[in-house]
Amino acid sequence: MENKNINFSCPVEINEVKKILLAHGSGGRMSNDLIDKLFLSNFNNDFLNEKNDSAIINIEGIRFAFTTDSFVVKPIFFPGGNIGDLAINGTVNDLAVCGAKPLFISVGLIIEEGFDISHLELIVQSMKKAADNSGVQIVTGDTKVVEKGSCDKIFINTSGIGVINKGINLSPKNCKPGDVIIINGGIAEHGIAVMASREGLEFETTIKSDTAALNRLTEQVLSKSNRISMMRDPTRGGLSSSLNEIASVSHTVIEIEETSIPIKEEVKGACEILGFDPLQVANEGKLLLFVDESDADFILDTMKKNPLGKDSSIIGKVVKDHPGVVTIKTSIGTSRIVEMLSGEQLPRIC
Secondary structure, three states: OOOOOOOOOOOOOOOOOOOOOHHHHOOOHHHHHHHHHHHHHHHOOHHHHOOOOOEEEEEOOEEEEEEEEEEOOOOOEEOOEEHHHHHHHHHHHHHHOOOEEEEEEEEEEEEEOOOOHHHHHHHHHHHHHHHHHHOOEEEEEEEEEEOOOOOOOEEEEEEEEEEEOOOOOOOHHHOOOOEEEEEOOOOOHHHHHHHHHHHOOOOOOOOOOOOOOOHHHHHHHHHHOOOEEEEEOOOOOHHHHHHHHHHHHHOEEEEEEHHHOOOOHHHHHHHHHHOOOHHHOOOOOOOEEEEEHHHHHHHHHHHHOOHHHOOOEEEEEEEEEOOOEEEEEOOOOOEEEOOOOOOOOOOOOO
16 A cells, blocks of 8 residues: 555544534534434424434325435545435435335535536436436436535535335334344445545555445345334444444344454455544445344345345344443454444545
């Protein structure tokens, strides 16, 4: 790897702050504190309090999932994708992990004056391709142009709507002792791909983002079992933050096995060089699935038949009620608590 001088944000936990920090957007503890203490306390309603990736709304007996997300990734082009397909895939996934069939997406663009139109064309074309691949339609949108220096090239906001079939009821609150945890492939690929591109790091093998739409995979597993408690795509904050959020909401203890967590050797090596815990690095094409142990092997086999699930693995289980923590059995036979990301190690990762 080529040596570079790299400035990383120190993941220091700050309990009382007067101004917004990068860590408030990390998807970790400070993000959750901001959401709980400011947004949920003020916007308090039953939809938000479920803490799902999408709001589940019942209109005349039909359940819809509704989600929104903003994308500020830097750089806007990275190995394996760009800000455009990342935005579509991320919105599709937030709907899919709630058990919805994604249908419609809106796109809002904030573009910096002087942005290269040829780059905008590439981004729009990639959004179209991602939407076609996932079977959704981009049906409305908005474009704003701001003065040079008022934003960094381009920011994208997307919202999505999907419909949830009868009989599907996924929620972190459904997780229970005996549930088995499955992931569909290697972790930390998106975060390391973006960081390497941003800092000009060169590895022997190019690490590509795992950005992908997961709705075909979620539809397959939901058609095979009615014993799936919940699904989640572990994006910002990585696997550790997602599992901690689930343990907290479900009031359970989650136990994972280090040797069972899939991670590519080049990604593991990059994390070691950079000093990152791969459990805390962002993913954009990964599915966490909690399923009753009676259906676990069957669901695992189903996932492995899908190209996005060929490297699926059982990584742990829910072991008991309370007190809402995550533990990991290490490769050397010890056990430790897995903490939620407390600061910001990779800003503007999505």
